[in-house]
Amino acid sequence: MRYYFDVRIGTNEVLDEQGSDGLDVATVRRLAIASLPVIVAENLPVEDDHYVAEVKVRDETNRPVFAATLTVESGWLTPPHPNGQH
Numbered sequence: 001m002r003y004y005f006d007v008r009i010g011t012n013e014v015l016d017e018q019g020s021d022g023l024d025v026a027t028v029r030r031l032a033i034a035s036l037p038v039i040v041a042e043n044l045p046v047e048d049d050h051y052v053a054e055v056k057v058r059d060e061t062n063r064p065v066f067a068a069t070l071t072v073e074s075g076w077l078t079p080p081h082p083n084g085q086h
Contacts, residue, residue: 002060003028005035009043009053019060028066032057036070049075 003023004016023031032055039053050073057066 003065004058004060005032006056006058007035007039007054008056009039010045010048010051025066028057029068032066032068036068040070040072044072049073 001023002019002021004019006016007014020031035055036053039055040051043053044051050071052069052071054067054069056064058064
């Protein structure tokens with residue numbers, strides 16, 4: 001079975017055109033979840049305090065079979081100083 005790992009970062013979506021063969025369902029789940037922190041670290045917008053990354057997995061028939069989402073919420077507890085230092 002071939003699986004495709006599509007990624008949504010905020011409003012941008014990247015479709016997996018190649019897919020991966022020979023994966024069992026436990027590996028599909030693990031790969032989808034494990035990829036989320038990497039996706040967030042590499043694509044985190046500087047100004048957004050709410051950030052969502054999602055991996056949706058579909059099979060070779062284009063049927064959605066698994067989804068994993070990571071939401072990042074951030075905000076200052078006290079306002080930063082005007083010179084950019086806290």
